[in-house]
Amino acid sequence: MKVADAIxxxxxxxxxxxxxxxxxxxxxxxxxxxxxxxxxxxQERVGVGIADGFTRVTNGKKIGVxxxxxxxxxxxxxxxxxxxxxxxxxxxxxxxxxxxxxxxxWPHFLSSRTFAPVVKSAEVMxxxxxxxxxxxxxxxxxxxxxxxxxxxxxxxxxxxxxxxGRVRYTPVxxxxxxxxxxxxxxxxxxxxxxxxxxIVAGQGVLYAEASTELAKLSQMLHIPVLTTxxxxxxxxxxxxxxxxxxxxxxxxxxxxxLKKSDLVMGVGTSFxxxxxxxxxxxxxxxxxxxxxxxxxxINKDYRADYPVLGDAKLVLRQLLDAVEKSLGGKGRSSxxxxxxxxxxxxxxxxxxxxxxxxxxxxxxPYRVIWEFISTTNPDDAIVTxxxxxxxxxxxxxxxxxxxxxxxxxxKSHQLGTGLGLTIGAKLAKPEKFCxxxxxxxxxxxxxxxxxxxxxxxxxxxxxxxxxxxxxxxKDVMELSHKKFKSRKLGGNYAEMGKAMGGYxxxxxxxxxxxxxxxxxxxxxxxxxxxxxxFITREEFAYSHVKPFG
Numbered sequence: 001m002k003v004a005d006a007i008x009x010x011x012x013x014x015x016x017x018x019x020x021x022x023x024x025x026x027x028x029x030x031x032x033x034x035x036x037x038x039x040x041x042x043q044e045r046v047g048v049g050i051a052d053g054f055t056r057v058t059n060g061k062k063i064g065v066x067x068x069x070x071x072x073x074x075x076x077x078x079x080x081x082x083x084x085x086x087x088x089x090x091x092x093x094x095x096x097x098x099x100x101x102x103x104x105x106w107p108h109f110l111s112s113r114t115f116a117p118v119v120k121s122a123e124v125m126x127x128x129x130x131x132x133x134x135x136x137x138x139x140x141x142x143x144x145x146x147x148x149x150x151x152x153x154x155x156x157x158x159x160x161x162x163x164x165g166r167v168r169y170t171p172v173x174x175x176x177x178x179x180x181x182x183x184x185x186x187x188x189x190x191x192x193x194x195x196x197x198x199i200v201a202g203q204g205v206l207y208a209e210a211s212t213e214l215a216k217l218s219q220m221l222h223i224p225v226l227t228t229x230x231x232x233x234x235x236x237x238x239x240x241x242x243x244x245x246x247x248x249x250x251x252x253x254x255x256x257x258l259k260k261s262d263l264v265m266g267v268g269t270s271f272x273x274x275x276x277x278x279x280x281x282x283x284x285x286x287x288x289x290x291x292x293x294x295x296x297x298i299n300k301d302y303r304a305d306y307p308v309l310g311d312a313k314l315v316l317r318q319l320l321d322a323v324e325k326s327l328g329g330k331g332r333s334s335x336x337x338x339x340x341x342x343x344x345x346x347x348x349x350x351x352x353x354x355x356x357x358x359x360x361x362x363x364x365p366y367r368v369i370w371e372f373i374s375t376t377n378p379d380d381a382i383v384t385x386x387x388x389x390x391x392x393x394x395x396x397x398x399x400x401x402x403x404x405x406x407x408x409x410x411k412s413h414q415l416g417t418g419l420g421l422t423i424g425a426k427l428a429k430p431e432k433f434c435x436x437x438x439x440x441x442x443x444x445x446x447x448x449x450x451x452x453x454x455x456x457x458x459x460x461x462x463x464x465x466x467x468x469x470x471x472x473x474k475d476v477m478e479l480s481h482k483k484f485k486s487r488k489l490g491g492n493y494a495e496m497g498k499a500m501g502g503y504x505x506x507x508x509x510x511x512x513x514x515x516x517x518x519x520x521x522x523x524x525x526x527x528x529x530x531x532x533x534f535i536t537r538e539e540f541a542y543s544h545v546k547p548f549g
Contacts, residue, residue, distance in 0.1 A: 001167065003128050004030040004159045007094070009167045010135045011065060012036065016092075018054065018427060020047045021067040025096045026159040028067060039427065039456055041420070044068050046449040048080025049420020050427065051091045057382060057404050057428035060207055063142055064424060065092045070156065074111040078118070079414045081149050085118040086412035087230050088203060090147040092138060093119070097155040100126065112153040120148030126155070128163040139172040146294040147207060176208070179291070179310035179318055187265070187289045187306040188322035194263035194287070197223050198243070200280050203230035204268020204293060210313035211235065211403050214267065217320055220331040224257050224341055228269050228280055229391075229408040233400035238378075240338040244399075246280045247410065249392040252348025253341055258283060265289040268312040273301040274411055291315050355539070356397070362537040363510045365465050369394055371513040372463070375521075376433065378405055382425045386438035387413035390465055393539075394437055415439075416446030419462060423449070426458045433461070433521055440466045440489050447493065451500040453529040461520045461530040464493045467538050474538075497531030504531040 001009075004026040011019075012034065019031045020039045032038060041047035044066075051064030068077055074095040084091050095111040097103060103110060112122040121141045125134045134152055141150045191197060205214055211234055218225050218241050225235040229247040237244055244251035246258075258264070264286045271290060272279050282288070282302060290297070290304035291312060298307045308315055358364035376383075378399060384407035385391040391410055400406035407421050415438075422436035438447075443464050453460045470477070470487040480486040497504030503523040507516050513534065520530040 001163055002026075002030070002159070003125075003131055003154065003161055003163050005034070006131045006163050006167045007135065007154070008034050008036065010131070010169050013169060014139055014171050015062055016065050017062065019065055019067055020051045022047050023073065024069045025067045025094070026156070027094055027096075039452075041452045042449045043446070044073055044077035045080040045414070045416070046420040046423075046446050046452065048077050048084065048091070048093070049417050050424040052080065052084045052089050053384075053407060053421030053424025054428045055089055055091050055424070056407055056421070057425045059209065059404055060090050060147060062428070063090060063092050063139075065094060067094045068096075070096045070098050070111065071109050074115075075109060078115065080417070080420070081115060082118045082412045083409060083414060083417050084149045085120075087409050088147045089149065090142040091149045092142060093149060093151040095151070095153050096159060097124065097153045099157045100155045103155060110153070112151060115151050118149070119151045120146075122151040122153070124153045124155070125158060128158060128161045131163055132167065132169045135169065136172060143172055143174040176311035176314060177293070177309075179308040179315040181318070183306070183308045184315060184318040185322055187291075187308055188319055188326065190263060190287060190289060190306050191221065191265060191319070192323065192326055196257070196261050197221070197263040197265060198257050198261040199223050199225045200228065200246075200264055200266045200269055201225055201231045201234045202228045202266065202269025203234070204312045205231060205234040206268070206403055208268060208312035208314075209403070210268070210316050213313055213316035213320060215239070217316060217323070220320070220323060220327075222332060222335045222337050224253075224337060226254050226258070226280065229395070229410055231269060232395070232408040233403050233406040234268070236401045237399035238401055241341065243341070245395050245408065247391070247395055247408070249396050251345070251396045252351070253345045256344045257341070261286060263287040263289065265291070267291040267316065270294070270297040271300070271302050272297075272411070279411070352397070359510055360537060361508070361510065362467070362535050363508070363513070365389070365393055365467070365534070365536045365539050366397075367510050368463070368465065368513055368534050368536065369397055372435075372517055373398055375514050375517040376435075378402070381405060381433040381435060382407065382422075382429060384409070384418045384421050384425070384436050386418040386436065386442040387415050388439060388442070390418075390437040390439055390442070414445070415442040418442070419446050419449055422460045422462070423453050423456075423458055426453070426460050433524060435461045435463060437463045437465065440464060440468060440491065440493065441470050443493055444489065444491070447496065448500070450497060450502060450529065450531060454501040457527060459524040459527050459529050461524055461532065462497075464531065464533045465536050466491075466493060466533050467536045469538055492533075494531060494533040497533070502529040502531050504533065506533045506535065508535045
C-alpha cells in the first residue's frame, strides 16, 4: 500500500466522506480509487472555504478536508486558511510537499513553515512509517481543545512510496473538561446577585452543542442573551430574551441592555477586542464572568472577575445545578425584562422600517434583506454573508432560529469567502435552502466558483448586491474616487451566472424582490444553482454602528 492510499484509508476510518481538492495531488487519485467523493473547485481559497463551511454545518462532527499541490496550490490557499484559523474551524489541510531532497532549497515553498501562524498545528510526514502516528496527532488536534485548522504536509516522493504492511490506526476520540467546582460556584453566586445581567454566547456554545443549556439558564433567571458574530444561531433569535447579534453592527436592544448591565457572562467566546470591530465590545465598569476552553482567552482583553475554564456545555450544566440548588429548584420570578426588551426592539425596528420597506429605485439594499426575511423560513435555511456591507446590513435584522442555521464570520475577512462556505453548507445539509449574500467586489474575487456549485449539482442561491461601487471604503477613498473613480466597479453578473450554467435573474424593481426569492427556492428544489443580482443604490453600511469604542 502506498502512503497516499494509507492516508485515504485513515480518512475513511475517521468518517471523512468528501475530499475538496484543486488541482493535483496523489491523494486525489487514491480517494477516487477508494470511492470517496471529490469536490473539485476552481481555486484553492474557495476549496478551503467549502471544507470550512462543511465543517461548521456539521459542527465539527465531520471534518472538511482540503487537498492541494505543493508550491502555487498551497500559496493560493492561505487566505482561506487564515479565515478558518481566526474563526476556530477544525479543517484538515493535506498539501503535498517538494521532494525531500529539494524541500530546503531556496526558493521552494514549505507549507508547514509558512502556514504555521494560521494553523493550530503543522507537521511534515517525512517517512512512510510515520503515517499512522502523524495522522493520529492531526486528528487529536482537530478534536480536542480549542478548534482550528490542522496541516499535514506530505512530500510528493513520500506520498508515492510503499509504506509496507497494513494500516494500523484507530480513530481518535474527543475529550472535554468540566469547570473547577469552586470557580463555578463563585460564578453562580455572582450571577444570582447581579441586578441586570447579560449573557454573551460565542461559537463555543455551538461547538459544545450547548444551546439547550444556554436557553434553560436564560429562561430560569430571565437573562437576555446576545451572540457574537460567529456565535449567531447559538440562541434562537425569535426568543423573547434574544438581543440578536453583535459585530461591527448590532441591534438597538443589544446596545440598550449592554449599557444597562452590571454583569456580563461570556460563554464560549474569546472576548477578543478586534481591530476591525468584528467582536462584542463591552462598556467599561462591568463585572465579567468568562467561560472558555482556552486559557489564552482569559484576561486577554478584558479582566475576568470570575474565570471558568472548561467546555461550554459542561460548565453551563454545572451552573444550572448550582443555580437550581440556590433557588430551591425553582426559576426566578419574572423581572419584566422580556417586556422591556420587546418595547426596545419594536422601537428600534420601527426606526428602520422606512429603509427596510423602501420603494426607492435603484433598490435600497435593506429592502432586499427585508424581502428575503419575509419569504424565507429560517428553520429551513442556512444563511451566510460576505465581508463588508452585506455582513453589516444582514446581521442585525436576520433572525437565526436553529444552531448553525447562520454562518457568521469576519475576524479575518477576505472578500468572497461566503460563496465557498455556502457550497460546503449545501454539501453537509442538502435539504436546506443555502444562501450567501455577496457584493459586486466579492463576486469579482471568487464569483467564478459559482460554476463549482453548478458542476457539482449543489443547488445554492447566491445573492449579489450590485451597486457598482465598493461600499465600505467610501470614507477612506473620497479623494481617489473623486479624481479616478477608484471605487467604481462594473459587470452584469446575472449574465455570468447563466453562462456558467445556473439559473440567474437581474432585478431592478423593488416589487420584484419577493418573487425572485420564491423562484430561487423553487429552482433550488429542482436541483439548479441560482444567482440573483439586485441592482441597488449606495447605502452607508455603518449607519447602525455599535456605540462602544
